[in-house]
Every structure is written in structure tokens, then in C-alpha cells.
Amino acid sequence: MSASKHSLKTASWSKNAENQPRRVGVELEIAGFDLDHLTQILAQFFDLRIEHPGRYERKLIGDPAGDWVIELDFDLLKKIGREPRAQDVKGQELEQTAEDLLAWTAEMLVPLEIVSPPLPLTRLTQVEEMISHLRDAGAKGTSDNLINAFGMQFNPELPQLDAPFITRCLQAFACLYDWLFKHTNINMTRRITSYVNPYPKRYAQKITQADYQPNLGQLIDDYLMDNPTRNRALDMLPLFAHLDSDRVAKVTQDALIKPRPTFHYRLPDCNIHQPNWGLYIAWNDWVEVERLAEDTVRLQACCDAYQDYLNSPLKNMLNNWADITETEWLNPPSQ
Structure with missing residues (x-):
């Protein structure tokens, strides 16, 4: 390599x-x-x-x-x-x-x-x-032992804390989740745990609609309705607890939620024992989420395509969204 x-x-x-x-x-x-x-x-x-x-x-x-x-x-x-x-x-x-x-x-x-x-x-x-x-x-890391449900997590600070920006980041992550999961090649032990669950389909459908433009309170409420748990591949509870602790506390009193102005990206395995494994693998995947969130035109087109895919049983049967994502919606490797 x-x-x-x-x-x-x-x-x-x-x-x-x-x-x-x-x-x-x-x-x-x-x-x-x-x-x-x-x-x-x-x-x-x-x-x-x-x-x-x-x-x-x-x-x-x-x-x-x-x-x-x-x-x-x-x-x-x-x-x-x-x-x-x-x-x-x-x-x-x-x-x-x-x-x-x-x-x-x-x-x-x-x-x-x-x-x-x-x-x-x-x-x-x-x-x-x-x-x-x-x-x-x-x-030793995740794949060294069948019981090792080990992970690597990132907590990147946000550059903005307003609802439109956070919404774009959530949309980008929802659109890229299938690709991230496939590209990361999550270990089977972690797949069968609940630690890195995706957002429920109904939530992904809701937030990627073209007219989804919530204020901060509505954005947090919508998230909590479908994701009242830390066990998500992208856990937003630390951020939302930082922004509105009372609103989050009405839904979950999990003592392990640590309020902070960051994302909490939990998806990657930690295969530290493998010679070519490193931080760069998961970090570079995360950067693709940021790049999609930054490019509002590409993001909206990707959300529209994702909505079309989710709402079409035939496309679900004949196509793989992770593959579509890689060929149509990611930045070219040269960028």
C-alpha cells in the first residue's frame, strides 16, 4: 500500500x-x-x-x-x-x-x-x-479474538453549532452510512452488538427530505424520538446535551452521556494488531462525511437520490446503496 x-x-x-x-x-x-x-x-x-x-x-x-x-x-x-x-x-x-x-x-x-x-x-x-x-x-484489537467487540471512537469538534449546519452533517452521515459500514468492514462481533446501530430508517427518511429545515429544538426532539440511546454509529447525545441539557434529560438520564460540542463517531473497529491498520482508515472515511456536508449542492442531490432509493422497493432489491454511494456521490480519490 x-x-x-x-x-x-x-x-x-x-x-x-x-x-x-x-x-x-x-x-x-x-x-x-x-x-x-x-x-x-x-x-x-x-x-x-x-x-x-x-x-x-x-x-x-x-x-x-x-x-x-x-x-x-x-x-x-x-x-x-x-x-x-x-x-x-x-x-x-x-x-x-x-x-x-x-x-x-x-x-x-x-x-x-x-x-x-x-x-x-x-x-x-x-x-x-x-x-x-x-x-x-x-x-491486540478487535479481530484478534471472537469476543473482542473493541472500537475506536472520534470526538471531532463542530465548526458551527447552529441547526442548519448540524442538520447537514446528520444528512451527510445518513446518506453515507451504508458505504461507511461496508468500507469499514465491521467485525462480526460488533455487528451483533447494539453499539454501532444505524439510525432507524424512518429517521433517515425524515431528515433527508428536501423540506427538512428544523430549528434547534425540533432537530433535537426529532433525534431523541428515534435515537434515545448512545448506541448509534454517530451518537449525537453529547452534542445535544451540550446545547440543551434539559431537553435531553427529559428523554434519557444516561449518566455516561458527556456534554461536549463534538460529534461522537463510534463506528470503526480497532484492529491495532494488523500491520496496515491505522487511524487514517476511519479518519479519512469521516472526512468524506464532512466533505459531503460542506458541499450543499452535492448533499441535496445525494439526499434526493437516497430518498428515491429508500422509497423504491425495486431499487432496494436490484441495487446496493453503498455501491451507488461510492460510484456517484463520494469525492474522487484524487481530491
Whole structure:
């Protein structure tokens, strides 16, 4: 594979809604290490200091962008690990035995998660280098084991926070979802989970109609009606909670929703153990969503074609929307 195919495409927008350099958070779920070994590897790679917020969490301190978090991706165990152990000997022994059993089980089933701070887009190349470094050290990913439903997630900041812009981005993602799913080649283990479900068909039909021009409140309400869950390939709940927390809280009180002015792209696998795998694969796919959202003429034509496809049983039978997307609606490879 040529170097150009490994390069990171340039995002459509370089500034965030506050006219500052745009940032993106990256999350990786991996196996192959214990918590302290992985933390040491990353601390040395980034030249950062280690803190211990709990028995199953580590922080890397000293990055100008913010703290990195490395943790066992199991909220109950993290909560237990933040509490001091019992003082009496018998109580401590019983508590530790139960906790150790839970930890032993969790370590076989759930990944270690690396969570970056919001990074300037210019630092994505450093994340790519980190991935290569971890692979060389023995990191394992999604397809290494049948039970590894591991993912890589992006949290790119939005350049605008108004309803028309957000609507265009949702439309672009709905139109490109089938292609993204096929191109990403999602692992079967993650396919049968609910983590990266598409938007329901009725919602995709609603938002890609030519006359769909909601205000912000209506846009959020429409989303919540059909997507009251974080388990979507493009999870908009963090963004909508940032924009109108009360409106979101009326529908879902999920404590894991973290309000922030970002998208939450959850679709990609994390095949970090594969030699040619890297951040560039999923990032470049995401850039296609941004490019379609930016090109209003192409977006409207694509939405019209998608509506026609969804509403035509014969076209559904004879054609594949992912293939149509690639041949007719994506930017040429040279762009």
C-alpha cells in the first residue's frame, strides 16, 4: 500500500465554533497488556507523568492538551476502585476477594481504553505514531479474538453549532452510512452488538427530505424520538446535551452521556494488531462525511437520490446503496 493511501486527509473545517483551532478526541479499546504496562508504555512515548485516580484507572499528566486516561472499561469496577478498602482485616479480605474476582472476570472480557484529551488536528499524526508503537509492543484489537467487540471512537469538534449546519452533517452521515459500514468492514462481533446501530430508517427518511429545515429544538426532539440511546454509529447525545441539557434529560438520564460540542463517531473497529491498520482508515472515511456536508449542492442531490432509493422497493432489491454511494456521490480519490 502506498504512503499516500496511509496519509490523513485534511478535515473540511480547521476552526471550531469559537474560531479556535479545531480539536478531536480519540478513544482506543485494546488488549495485550495489563493496565500498568500500557500506562508505562504511553507515559514513556509522550514523556508524561502517571497519576493513580483508582485501582483500575491511570492518568497521564503534563500534556498541554490535557490529561490522557487509561482505564479498564468497566464502570462498576472503576467506581469500586476509587473507594478505599475496608479497615478491618476480615472485611478487607472479603472485599478484596470479591473485587479481585470481578476484576479477573472483567480483564478477560472488557478492553483497556485509551482516552486522549481534545487534540489539535495537527496532532493526529502523533496518534498514528502511537498506534504503530503500541502494535510493535504487542497490542491486540478487535479481530484478534471472537469476543473482542473493541472500537475506536472520534470526538471531532463542530465548526458551527447552529441547526442548519448540524442538520447537514446528520444528512451527510445518513446518506453515507451504508458505504461507511461496508468500507469499514465491521467485525462480526460488533455487528451483533447494539453499539454501532444505524439510525432507524424512518429517521433517515425524515431528515433527508428536501423540506427538512428544523430549528434547534425540533432537530433535537426529532433525534431523541428515534435515537434515545448512545448506541448509534454517530451518537449525537453529547452534542445535544451540550446545547440543551434539559431537553435531553427529559428523554434519557444516561449518566455516561458527556456534554461536549463534538460529534461522537463510534463506528470503526480497532484492529491495532494488523500491520496496515491505522487511524487514517476511519479518519479519512469521516472526512468524506464532512466533505459531503460542506458541499450543499452535492448533499441535496445525494439526499434526493437516497430518498428515491429508500422509497423504491425495486431499487432496494436490484441495487446496493453503498455501491451507488461510492460510484456517484463520494469525492474522487484524487481530491
